[in-house]
Amino acid sequence: MSDVAAAERSPWRRDPWIALAAVAVFAGIVMILPVPEPADPPGGPLPETNFAVVDVTVFDGEAFRPHRDVWVEDGRIRAVGQRLALPDGLPRVDGRGHTLLPGLIDAHTHTYGMMLTDALRFGVTTVFDQFTMPSLAAAKRPARERLARGDESDLFSAGNLATAPGGHGTQFGVPVETLTTPEEAAAFVRARKEEGADWVKIVWEDGGTFGADIPTLDRETIAAVIEAAHAEELLAVIHASTLEHSLAALDMGIDGFVHVWGDEVISEADAARFAEAGVFVIPTLSVRVAAAGESMGPALLEATEPEHVSPMQRQTLTQTFPRPVGTSEAAVESVRRLHAAGVRILAGTDAPNPGTGFGISMHGELRLLERAGLSAAEALAAATGVAADAFGVEDRGRLARGRIADLLLVAGDLESDLSRSAAIAGVWKDGFPVEAAWTLPQEPQ
Amino acid sequence: MAAHSARVLRRGLFWQLRIALLETRFQFLGYLRLPAFAVPTLLFPLFFYLFFGVLFQQGGVSLTAPTYMLATYAVFGVLAPSIFGFGVGLAQERDTGALLLKRTTPMPTAAYLFARVGVAMIFGAVVVASLFLLAGFAAGVELHRWQWFALAAVILAGVLPLSAVGLAIGAWAKQQAAVAVVNLLFIGMSVLSGLWFPIHMLPGFLQDFANVFPAYHLGQLALKVIDLDLGRPLWFHLALLGGQTAVCLAVAAAGFRRFSGR
Ligand SMILES: [Zn+2]
Numbered sequence: 001m002s003d004v005a006a007a008e009r010s011p012w013r014r015d016p017w018i019a020l021a022a023v024a025v026f027a028g029i030v031m032i033l034p035v036p037e038p039a040d041p042p043g044g045p046l047p048e049t050n051f052a053v054v055d056v057t058v059f060d061g062e063a064f065r066p067h068r069d070v071w072v073e074d075g076r077i078r079a080v081g082q083r084l085a086l087p088d089g090l091p092r093v094d095g096r097g098h099t100l101l102p103g104l105i106d107a108h109t110h111t112y113g114m115m116l117t118d119a120l121r122f123g124v125t126t127v128f129d130q131f132t133m134p135s136l137a138a139a140k141r142p143a144r145e146r147l148a149r150g151d152e153s154d155l156f157s158a159g160n161l162a163t164a165p166g167g168h169g170t171q172f173g174v175p176v177e178t179l180t181t182p183e184e185a186a187a188f189v190r191a192r193k194e195e196g197a198d199w200v201k202i203v204w205e206d207g208g209t210f211g212a213d214i215p216t217l218d219r220e221t222i223a224a225v226i227e228a229a230h231a232e233e234l235l236a237v238i239h240a241s242t243l244e245h246s247l248a249a250l251d252m253g254i255d256g257f258v259h260v261w262g263d264e265v266i267s268e269a270d271a272a273r274f275a276e277a278g279v280f281v282i283p284t285l286s287v288r289v290a291a292a293g294e295s296m297g298p299a300l301l302e303a304t305e306p307e308h309v310s311p312m313q314r315q316t317l318t319q320t321f322p323r324p325v326g327t328s329e330a331a332v333e334s335v336r337r338l339h340a341a342g343v344r345i346l347a348g349t350d351a352p353n354p355g356t357g358f359g360i361s362m363h364g365e366l367r368l369l370e371r372a373g374l375s376a377a378e379a380l381a382a383a384t385g386v387a388a389d390a391f392g393v394e395d396r397g398r399l400a401r402g403r404i405a406d407l408l409l410v411a412g413d414l415e416s417d418l419s420r421s422a423a424i425a426g427v428w429k430d431g432f433p434v435e436a437a438w439t440l441p442q443e444p445q
Numbered sequence: 446m447a448a449h450s451a452r453v454l455r456r457g458l459f460w461q462l463r464i465a466l467l468e469t470r471f472q473f474l475g476y477l478r479l480p481a482f483a484v485p486t487l488l489f490p491l492f493f494y495l496f497f498g499v500l501f502q503q504g505g506v507s508l509t510a511p512t513y514m515l516a517t518y519a520v521f522g523v524l525a526p527s528i529f530g531f532g533v534g535l536a537q538e539r540d541t542g543a544l545l546l547k548r549t550t551p552m553p554t555a556a557y558l559f560a561r562v563g564v565a566m567i568f569g570a571v572v573v574a575s576l577f578l579l580a581g582f583a584a585g586v587e588l589h590r591w592q593w594f595a596l597a598a599v600i601l602a603g604v605l606p607l608s609a610v611g612l613a614i615g616a617w618a619k620q621q622a623a624v625a626v627v628n629l630l631f632i633g634m635s636v637l638s639g640l641w642f643p644i645h646m647l648p649g650f651l652q653d654f655a656n657v658f659p660a661y662h663l664g665q666l667a668l669k670v671i672d673l674d675l676g677r678p679l680w681f682h683l684a685l686l687g688g689q690t691a692v693c694l695a696v697a698a699a700g701f702r703r704f705s706g707r
Contacts, residue, residue: 015466022567029574030593033581055672067672082673083508085585 037086039094042409042425046433047091048149049075052084056095057413061102061385061398063377064415070100072405075147075431080399098425099414101380102397103153103406105387106362107282108258108348111136115351115358116152118310120434122359123408123427126396128348128387129157130237130258133174134195141196147404147430153359154406156393158201158237160192162225164215168205168239179217185224189232199235199391200225201258204249209241209263210325223252235391237282243334247273256280256390258348262288262326266334271341280390281338282348285368288331290355293324296364297355303422304360312352317361319354335372345374346390347383363422376418405431461556468560472534473567482529483568490522490572491579493641499584509673511584513643515576516667519600521640522572524660526565527604528627531611534561536623539615565604573597588671595670603663606686609693610659616700634660644675659693662686 039054051072058068058080069084070077086092103125109115111132119127126144129137137157144154163169165178179188192200202225207214217225222238229236230253237256240246243264246257250273260283266274274281289296297317301309309317339345347369349361362383369379388397395404407428412420427434476483498514577593580586588596611627618626635641637651638661644652652675655661662682668674669682 015463015470019466022570026570026574026597029577030597031590033577033590033593034585034587035590035593036587079506081507081509083512083587085506085508 037088037090037092039092041094042098042411046093046426046428048428048433049431051091051093052086053093053095053098053100053407053409054086056093056098056100056409057415058399059099059101059377059380059384059414060400061388062381064099068100070095070399070407072407072428072431075405076395077399077401077403077405079401093409093426095409097411097413099410099412099420100399101408101410101414102384102399102403103408103427103429104347104362104383105393105397106349106351106359106365106383107346107387107391108284108350109358110350110352111140111155111157112352113312114310116140116155118313118357119359119362120151120153120427120429121308122362122422123410123424124153124359124362125406125408125427125429126154126156126388126393128391129155130201130239130348130350131161131169132157132159134159134192134197138196149432150429151434153429154396156198156391158192158199159195159197161201161203161239162188162192162217163203163205164217166215167217168203168207168214179221179225182220182224185221185228186231189225189228189234193232193234197234199237199255200229202226202236202238202249202254204238204240204245210323219248219252222249226252226254243270250274250277250279254279256282256346258282259284259350260288260331260334260338262291262328262331264334265330266337268337268341271334271337271343274338275342278344280344280346280386281335282346283331283335283369283372284348284350284365285328285331285335285372286356286361286365287350287353288326289328289368290353291321291325292328292331293321294328295320295355296361296368297357300357300360300364300422303419309357309360313357313360316352316354317357321354332368332372335369339373339378344386344390345369345372345378345382346387347379360422363419366418366421370418376415379418380414380421465556465559465563468556469563469567472530472560472564476530476564476568482533486522486525486529486568487572487575489525490518491575493521494518494576494579495583499579502584508584508586511580512586512588512671513668513673515580515584515586516596516600516671516673517640517643517664519573519576519596520603520638520660520664520667521635522576523565523569523600523604524607524635524640525631526568526572527607528611528614528631530561530565530568531608532614532618532627532630533611533620533623535612535615536618536620540620562604562608565608566601569601569604570597573600592670596667599663599667599670603659603667606659606663606690606693609690609697613693613696613700616697634658637661638664640664656685657689659686659689662689 053070055067057066071079071084104123105126106124107128108130109127111129137159140155160177161169170176202222206216226236235255237258238249238254239258240249241261243261246261256279301317347365349356349365351358351361366379369382384397405428409426410420411423411425414420498511502511614626638655638658662685665674665682
């Protein structure tokens with residue numbers, strides 16, 4: 001090649017065009033590659049029974065897992081994973097920018113009124129009731145054993161509590177079976193089991209912390225009830241309002257505590273004893289702070305669209321206790337130490353006590369647990385996986401294959417901002433969307 | 446001759462590009478005549494992917510594995526032409542005197558380097574396109590359109606840092622040694638960067654050790670496009686990849702100075 005002009009005329013002139021053509025062919029190949037079926041952003045009507053939420057951050061009951069697909073089939077979770085091979089035509093919800101978690105479990109409520117509908121509207125799909133009428137609990141039981149469209153969360157309940165005649169729990173006008181001696185314990189517990197109680201709740205409350213003097217079970221009877229419950233293969237949980245009573249119940253072999261005490265801060269050594277015994281604690285900080293005169297109710301109401309709050313929720317959230325009891329700092333600090341020691345903490349509100357509201361207060365309880373040192377994931381686990389495990393409820397509380405499709409979809413990243421838990425974009429119960437529950441019956445003007 | 450050079454240089458950038466493309470064509474045709482290079486380069490990643498990403502995964506409920514392997518085997522696919530092209534090709538040309546001969550022609554060094562990178566990209570693009578077709582139509586992998594393009598872009602851009610590794614080897618090692626070094630590095634870096642099987646299957650200390658390999662960072666960048674990376678920030682991988690490339694280029698420059706001074 002001695003002549004540049006010859007090179008100009010040569011076939012090498014075509015090189016740039018060949019290069020361009022190669023780029024075009026490559027781009028053409030990329031253009032024909034398969035893309036995912038379109039997914040609808042939440043906000044419109046949500047699909048039911050058979051669908052998938054795609055590319056969503058999942059909280060599976062233990063930990064956050066980004067970019068997951070959750071496939072619901074016949075009201076149960078078929079699969080959770082990255083890039084699931086979903087069938088053609090399956091309705092898909094675009095989960096980007098959202099967090100999907102198991103429906104919440106409120107581990108301490110008292111069922112009353114429209115409670116189960118109010119709770120469901122706020123993503124609480126299962127409640128562990130710590131005292132209600134056994135007939136009411138029995139009436140609600142069939143709903144939890146089938147997968148069907150409904151507007152109520154599922155109920156598990158202690159039913160009739162174990163308390164002394166005239167003791168705490170008898171003051172609400174509801175007939176309560178009571179007992180007084182250890183000898184009655186076995187028959188008492190067997191009757192609860194026959195009524196359908198899912199566990200046994202014991203009250204040890206002499207009213208001392210709020211300046212009253214009320215009858216309560218004696219230690220021997222409490223110990224006998226715990227023993228009888230275990231003989232019937234039921235869990236025994238206790239309402240104890242002082243640290244001293246709680247430590248005594250621990251020694252009696254109790255399985256769980258439905259409140260944290262507010263009188264004293266537990267020592268680290270005693271917290272370690274709780275951990276060693278393997279018990280769980282439902283601190284119900286929502287009611288503890290309300291009792292101390294620091295209710296979260298008004299703040300929760302402020303942060304919620306008024307049309308989502310029922311008159312009853314509004315009423316109980318704005319109620320106050322007659323006079324302050326205990327301090328929230330002591331209760332929060334005890335929870336911090338229990339958690340640090342490795343004690344299982346469960347989220348529960350004790351709604352509808354003053355300063356709390358069904359469902360809505362669970363979102364406040366999560367924040368209170370965060371205040372007590374739980375991470376966002378630990379607080380949510382307290383409201384899902386840990387709660388389900390503690391009460392032996394197997395098909396809820398986790399996003400995993402085979403579990404009931406009770407789902408809560410919220411806008412935002414809960415790991416960095418737990419307050420987003422109330423930014424509800426969708427709730428499914430048994431695989432059915434419950435957005436209908438968002439529309440409360442409006443009172444005539 | 447001198448007059449020619451002057452005229453050539455006057456032709457400016459377009460002419461230089463023309464020369465670069467010409468050299469690319471020569472090198473590409475040269476490789477095609479070397480089946481020992483071309484066949485394994487093109488077929489190894491495809492064969493591995495077909496076996497582990499498609500046949501092994503049939504009937505699974507999740508497409509995570511075929512999607513993950515698409516990214517890592519595509520990086521594997523550009524690794525071979527990048528480091529073999531520079532590592533072995535350069536050493537060979539230098540040892541046989543071909544490089545010296547080329548240095549006497551009016552072809553600028555930039556055109557030579559462009560051609561080497563260009564050829565690696567052509568081979569890389571063929572591997573990437575074939576892998577994409579296998580993944581999309583045989584394994585059932587679905588990506589958003591932007592993800593397909595971004596994945597291709599990241600992997601083909603990866604030819605540059607990987608070529609720098611080859612350049613550093615080619616600048617120093619003699620032909621025989623270069624073949625051995627490149628092969629060792631090729632296999633070692635592929636396995637230890639998580640290109641053959643997922644990095645999280647390696648023991649912890651090896652996962653940390655993977656940070657020394659450009660192919661690891663490139664793999665993580667590719668996996669980041671499809672949300673399957675280990676979760677380190679983007680800047681971390683870009684910074685290390687950039688630093689490693691700079692080191693390789695400096696090593697290569699030192700090698701060339703020694704060669705020129707001989
Ligand atoms: Zn209560």
